Amino acid sequence: MKTGGGSWLPSGLLVREDVEPGPHGFPPDRRPLDLLMRYGVVKLDKPSGPTSHTVTRWVGRILGVRRVGHCGTLATSVGEIPR
Amino acid sequence: MTGVLPILLGRATRLAEFVSGESKEYVGVLYLHDSVDRGELEEIASEFVGPIYQRPPVKSAVSRRLRVRRVFELEVLEELGGQYFLIRTVIEAGTYVRKLFYDIGEVLGVGGSMRELRRVRVGKIGERELTTLQELVKAVKIWREKGEEGSLREVLRPVEEVLPDMPTIILKDTAVESVTHGASLKVRGVAMLSPDVTPGVTVLLRTLKGEVVGVARATMSAEGVVEADSGVAALPERIIMERGIYPKTWQGSGGRFYNEGSQ
Numbered sequence: 257m258k259t260g261g262g263s264w265l266p267s268g269l270l271v272r273e274d275v276e277p278g279p280h281g282f283p284p285d286r287r288p289l290d291l292l293m294r295y296g297v298v299k300l301d302k303p304s305g306p307t308s309h310t311v312t313r314w315v316g317r318i319l320g321v322r323r324v325g326h327c328g329t330l331a332t333s334v335g336e337i338p339r
Numbered sequence: 340m341t342g343v344l345p346i347l348l349g350r351a352t353r354l355a356e357f358v359s360g361e362s363k364e365y366v367g368v369l370y371l372h373d374s375v376d377r378g379e380l381e382e383i384a385s386e387f388v389g390p391i392y393q394r395p396p397v398k399s400a401v402s403r404r405l406r407v408r409r410v411f412e413l414e415v416l417e418e419l420g421g422q423y424f425l426i427r428t429v430i431e432a433g434t435y436v437r438k439l440f441y442d443i444g445e446v447l448g449v450g451g452s453m454r455e456l457r458r459v460r461v462g463k464i465g466e467r468e469l470t471t472l473q474e475l476v477k478a479v480k481i482w483r484e485k486g487e488e489g490s491l492r493e494v495l496r497p498v499e500e501v502l503p504d505m506p507t508i509i510l511k512d513t514a515v516e517s518v519t520h521g522a523s524l525k526v527r528g529v530a531m532l533s534p535d536v537t538p539g540v541t542v543l544l545r546t547l548k549g550e551v552v553g554v555a556r557a558t559m560s561a562e563g564v565v566e567a568d569s570g571v572a573a574l575p576e577r578i579i580m581e582r583g584i585y586p587k588t589w590q591g592s593g594g595r596f597y598n599e600g601s602q
Contacts, residue, residue, distance in 0.1 A: 264499075264549035266507060269531040272565045277547035278512040280585045284497035284549055289488055292495045294349040295579050297358075299496065301469035302344040302458075314472065315346045318479055319495070325352035327345045327359040328432070328461055 293321055342458030343469060350579040351498040354554065357541075358501045360462030362411055364429045367456040369440045371422045373449035377415060380424060383446050384413050393438055401433075408434040423454065462503050470494040498579070499551050506542045506557065508532040508564075508573055515546055515585035524555060524573040526564050532572075536561040542573055546585075553578035 264283075282288065287296075298319075302311055308326050316324035342365075345358050371380070387410050394405045412429040419425055430436065437453045444451020459466045470493075478490040510518065514528025524544065536542055536557045544552040555573035564572045 265509075265531075266504070266533060268534060269507075269509070270534055270561050270565050271531050272526070272529045273511065275511050275530050275547065280512055281515070281546050281548050281550050284499040287497055287550075289482075289491065289495070291581075292348075292492070292497065294581065295351040295498055296348045296495045297351060297498050297501050298346045298348070298475060298494060299464050299468050299470060299501065300344045300346050300475070301466075301471050302341050303472060304341045308344055311344065311472070312346050315475065316348075318472075318475055319348065321348045323349050323352055325347050325355050327347065327355045328363065328458075 293319060340456045340458070342456075343461045343464050343466065344458070345461060345464055345501050347498065348495075350581070353577040353579055354498060354502065354551075357503060357505070357554065358462060358498075359432055360503050362429055362431055362462075363458060364412075364427070364460035365436055365456055365458050366416070366425065366427050367436060367440065368419070368454040369424045369426050369443065369451055370454045371424070371444055371447065371449050371451045374422055375447050375449055377418050377424070380443075380447065381415050383443060384415060384426070386446070387439065387443060388413050391434075391439070391442075393435055396435060396438060399435075406433075410434065410439065413439075427459075429460075462501065464501055499549060502543065502551065506533050506535045506537075506540050507545055508536060508542050508555070508557070509545050509547060510552060512547060512585055513588045515552055515580065516582065516587050517589060518544065518552055518555075518575050519578055519580050519582045519585070521575060521578070523571045524575065526559070526567045526570050526572045529564050529572050532561050532564055534561045536564070541576070544573070544575070546580075550580065552580045 298315055312324050312326040347355055390407050390409050392405055393408050395401050395403045409431040414427050415424055416427050417425040436456055440451055440453035475494050478494050481487050482491040508529055509531040511528055511530045518524055530547060537560050538558055540557050542555050542557045544555050546552060553575055554577045555575045557573045558571050
């Protein structure tokens with residue numbers, strides 16, 4: 257079936273109703289920048305030194321995004337946090 | 340410590356626990372306090388593969404109960420000389436790598452410690468896709484000063500890229516907006532779904548274009564949803580899509596679908 261969203265669909269889906277996507281929304285790769293700022297991700301290569309928390313705040317400041325959060329803390333050499 | 344650190348922006352922060360995933364991969368340097376040959380280290384290292392007991396260290400974010408964590412892989416990549424060894428390991432979330440290295444040293448009888456650590460994978464995210472802070476700063480500068488989006492779009496990625504494979508329900512366009520308002524997802528709002536949807540499981544809600552709407556708890560099996568004429572397929576738990584992107588398809592002030600003022 258055509259989905260208009262490209263090849264993102266997982267295989268083996270069960271179809272309840274065969275419908276085409278309408279004009280609303282954006283496929284992830286064509287999402288406008290302002291929306292990416294509001295729910296995107298930066299896959300950062302954490303530098304050594306600052307904590308994950310500090311680096312996360314820096315990224316927020318660089319992008320001008322207030323709400324930021326990281327997944328899975330990479331501890332500094334001092335504190336120990338589960339990974 | 341360096342390496343993979345996924346940073347979620349705005350509403351995507353609500354999905355942090357799903358991005359973290361089950362396992363993480365690390366490459367680190369183990370320093371042994373006396374000389375041990377590689378073969379002996381490898382033999383001991385192999386004993387740490389599987390479930391291990393760990394007590395969280397004194398300085399830790401969680402309660403210090405003894406707990407079981409799984410080590411999926413542990414191998415000696417290279418003998419670096421001077422009692423330093425390069426180790427690669429794949430561990431369950433919540434395992435302390437520093438403690439693991441320390442314990443290997445203890446079992447060897449010479450003592451050991453972790454000297455460097457780099458996280459090379461978190462869930463789906465590998466080292467190759469990473470952005471440095473410098474690259475991010477540069478991309479933002481080009482965008483602000485020249486209005487060119489290209490380089491910023493390379494580093495600021497859709498959250499869909501970092502979500503693991505999980506049971507999925509694909510919504511019809513007409514159902515999206517009501518879910519962003521907190522309404523339950525009715526079976527009539529479902530276009531497709533993966534066969535692994537069963538009552539009680541956490542499912543990803545996506546649009547026909549592939550956008551993640553949020554995460555919900557399924558209330559029916561996949562077959563049930565396909566066959567039923569009415570009923571609730573899933574209850575939204577964390578919605579990240581903003582309101583107003585998809586059209587509102589219901590009448591009135593909205594009171595039929597959600598409590599006004601609950602926003």
